Amino acid sequence: xxxxxxxxxxxxxxxxxxxxxxxxxxxxxxxxxxxxxxxxxxxxxxxxxxxxxxxxxxxxxxxxxxxxxxxxxxxxxxxxxxxxxxxxxxxxxxxxxxxxxxxxxxxxxxxxxxxxxxxxxxxxxxxxxxxxxxxxxxxxxxxxxxxx
Amino acid sequence: xxxxxxxxxxxxxxxxxxxxxxxxxxxxxxxxxxxxxxxxxxxxxxxxxxxxxxxxxxxxxxxxxxxxxxxxxxxxxxxxxxxxxxxxxxxxxxxxxxxxxxxxxxxxxxxxxxxxxxxxxxxxxxxxxxxxxxxxxxxxxxxxxxxxxxxxxxxxxxxxxxxxxxxxxxxxxxxxxxxxxxxxxxxxxxxxxxxxxxxxxxxxxxxxxxxxxxxxxxxxxxxxxxxxxxxxxxxxxxxxxxxxxxxxxxxxxxxxxxxxxxxxxxxxxxxxxxxxxxxxxxxxxxxxxxxxxxxxxxxxxxxxxxxxxxxxxxxxxxxxxxxxxxxxxxxxxxxxxxxx
Numbered sequence: 001x002x003x004x005x006x007x008x009x010x011x012x013x014x015x016x017x018x019x020x021x022x023x024x025x026x027x028x029x030x031x032x033x034x035x036x037x038x039x040x041x042x043x044x045x046x047x048x049x050x051x052x053x054x055x056x057x058x059x060x061x062x063x064x065x066x067x068x069x070x071x072x073x074x075x076x077x078x079x080x081x082x083x084x085x086x087x088x089x090x091x092x093x094x095x096x097x098x099x100x101x102x103x104x105x106x107x108x109x110x111x112x113x114x115x116x117x118x119x120x121x122x123x124x125x126x127x128x129x130x131x132x133x134x135x136x137x138x139x140x141x142x143x144x145x146x147x148x
Numbered sequence: 149x150x151x152x153x154x155x156x157x158x159x160x161x162x163x164x165x166x167x168x169x170x171x172x173x174x175x176x177x178x179x180x181x182x183x184x185x186x187x188x189x190x191x192x193x194x195x196x197x198x199x200x201x202x203x204x205x206x207x208x209x210x211x212x213x214x215x216x217x218x219x220x221x222x223x224x225x226x227x228x229x230x231x232x233x234x235x236x237x238x239x240x241x242x243x244x245x246x247x248x249x250x251x252x253x254x255x256x257x258x259x260x261x262x263x264x265x266x267x268x269x270x271x272x273x274x275x276x277x278x279x280x281x282x283x284x285x286x287x288x289x290x291x292x293x294x295x296x297x298x299x300x301x302x303x304x305x306x307x308x309x310x311x312x313x314x315x316x317x318x319x320x321x322x323x324x325x326x327x328x329x330x331x332x333x334x335x336x337x338x339x340x341x342x343x344x345x346x347x348x349x350x351x352x353x354x355x356x357x358x359x360x361x362x363x364x365x366x367x368x369x370x371x372x373x374x375x376x377x378x379x380x381x382x383x384x385x386x387x388x389x390x391x392x393x394x395x396x397x398x399x400x401x402x403x404x405x406x407x408x409x410x411x412x413x414x415x416x417x418x419x420x421x422x423x424x425x426x427x428x429x430x431x432x433x434x435x436x437x438x439x440x441x442x443x444x445x446x447x448x449x450x451x452x453x454x455x456x457x458x459x460x461x462x463x464x465x466x467x468x469x470x471x472x473x474x475x476x477x478x479x480x481x482x483x484x485x486x487x488x
Contacts, residue, residue, distance in 0.1 A: 017286035017313055024293065071278060100285065101277045122285045 008034045009132070010063035012044040012080065013098065014072050018121065022067065022098075029129040036063065041075025044068075045083060048090060065132060066095045068115075070106055078113060085114030096131060155249040159185050163194060166244065175249075185247075199232045200245045209233035213252070227256040268436070275437035279324055279448055283317035290314050327450045331436075334457045339380040346374035346416075349381070350409055353388050364396045364405060371410035379482050383458045390451045391418040391478050398422055419477040425470040433468065455480075 009026065013019050019037055026035055038044045047054040054060040066084070070077040077097060085091045094116040099106050102120035110118055117131050149156050155172035159165055163184045172179070176188050186195050194201070203210045211231045218226045229250040236243055290310040297306045347370075354368045361368050377384075388409065395407045399422025408419040425433070432438045434456040438449040455478075459466040462482045470476035 015282060015286070017289065017317065018282070021286070021289035021293075024289075100281050101274070103274065103277070121281075122288050 008036060008061045008063045010044070010047065010066045011035055011037045012039075012041070012066065012072065012077070013037065013069040014039045015069075018069070018098075021122070025128055026132070029132070034061075036060070039073075041072040041077070041080050043074075044072075044080050045075070048084060063093060066093060067098055067119075067132075068095050069098045070110070071100065078109060081110065081113045081115055153251075155247075155251075157185070157247045158244055159200065159247065160244040163200065172249070199230060200234070200247070203232050203245065204234045207234060225253075226251070227253045272436050275449075276324075276328075279437065280321060283321045286317045287314050290317075324448050324450075327448060327454070331450065331454055331457060334383070334454065334461060339383065339461060341378055342381055344377050344379055344381050344384070346377050346411065349385070350374060350388070353385060353392075354409070357389075357392060360393075360396060361407075364400060365403075366396060366399070366405040366407060368392065368407045368409065371408050373413050374411045375413050377482055379462060380458075383461070384482070387455050387458050387480070388418065390455045394451060395420040395422060395476070415479050415481045417477050417479045419475065421475040424472040424474050424476055425468075426472060430468060430470055434466065 011019065011022055013022065019039075023035055023037075036047070038047055043054075046052050047060055050057060050060060068077045068080060072080075081095060081097070084093070084095065091114065095114070097107075097110040097115045097118040098121055099110075099118060100121050107118050119128055119131060150169045152169060153171060155169065155175055157165060157168040157172050163186060165179065165181050165183050165185055167181060168179065179188050185200075186193065186198075189195060199210050199212060209231060210233070211229065213227070213229050216226045216228065218224045229252050231248045231250070233246055234243070235246050290313050294307065294310045297303055297310070350370055354370065357368060392407055392409075395418060396405075399405045399420050402420075402422045404421075406421050408417070410417045410419065429438070433452050436450055436453040438452065456466055459480050459482070464481040464483050466478065466480040468476060468478045
């Protein structure tokens with residue numbers, strides 16, 4: 001079955017080192033062409049709603065998957081998750097929560113708000129790629145969203 | 149029984165008060181022997197919630213925790229435990245009741261305080277588990293990268309980068325642990341109280357901060373009258389340094405930044421003309437691990453909590469006034485107990 005490649009992954013993460021490790025992991029997996037990194041919650045929503053500096057769909061294409069850190073400046077990962085998963089147009093985009101602690105309450109709260117999966121850092125490479133690939137393919141198959 | 153701290157009262161079957169002890173008289177000054185007990189509640193007949201009748205029905209003692217709203221406007225809660233039991237009064241033909249009321253307000257308040265501390269403790273553990281784990285994750289990632297580099301590319305630049313980042317993360321963890329140790333010392337340690345000439349003291353602090361203020365194009369001024377204060381000099385210096393550093397850090401984009409250190413002889417304040425704070429940040433400002441700005445790897449949001457703990461240790465108060473766009477003023481008072 002033909003499916004669109006994972007053209008753009010949106011990584012919402014504020015820790016520079018964790019960004020570096022996640023990008024390393026994605027590149028080593030060799031499945032993604034473009035990784036967009038956003039470092040705070042408010043800008044992540046600006047990106048998704050194409051506001052301000054992210055208003056051009058060509059330079060800010062819709063991601064095929066969002067990797068979302070729980071603890072972010074300005075707006076928490078949960079607030080972003082809730083906003084995106086209650087939006088009729090955007091809720092289809094899979095979101096994987098990234099948690100530092102693996103805290104049970106955080107994981108349950110994420111699931112209630114509609115997260116498609118979660119990953120406890122440090123990124124276990126095989127498991128991480130498996131989740132990203134699986135959810136990315138799902139999105140590519142069923143999504144009618146375009147990048148315009 | 150008359151000297152018991154609990155309120156004790158004997159009532160007959162018709163709810164007439166036969167006897168009461170001193171505590172009861174003190175609590176209900178209008179209540180008299182011969183009156184009906186329900187008159188204490190300004191009722192004209194037996195209360196709907198009459199515990200005495202219930203006790204009679206089951207022929208056993210009833211214990212009930214109750215919260216009464218007291219005071220003129222009925223807004224002041226008073227938590228009590230009521231115990232009421234049916235009894236046959238000795239050497240009389242009268243059946244009646246004994247009611248014992250225990251005031252547990254102090255116990256209730258300390259319970260609330262413990263609950264608050266427990267919640268604070270839980271939030272500290274949660275934040276700690278994140279803030280200590282985060283650099284560990286980074287270190288682990290760089291170690292993995294170092295291993296890979298050693299096997300494959302052997303790129304000296306990658307080696308250098310990984311080692312630098314590992315050092316930075318170790319330092320970050322070390323800073324956090326030091327900050328926690330310092331907080332713990334403030335909570336458990338004793339204050340080193342001494343008479344401090346506050347005017348001289350503040351002048352020294354401003355001199356010490358001269359270079360940093362210059363780097364931020366900020367002016368630090370003194371306003372009002374400063375007296376002699378009985379306080380822990382090193383800790384209060386820490387309070388002023390933390391408050392001024394915070395102002396310098398959070399107002400870095402403010403043109404003509406002025407930080408005023410003031411006193412009216414009773415309270416002190418540190419005032420800035422910076423961007424102010426959103427109400428939701430103001431609410432949490434003194435809680436541990438409250439970060440107000442964008443990510444700074446060396447900031448854990450502990451500074452204002454340390455300030456709060458020091459003022460608390462001096463039995464003073466701390467509060468703030470802040471308006472977005474207009475600046476922030478943090479006020480505090482000091483009232484150190486010499487026996488502490």
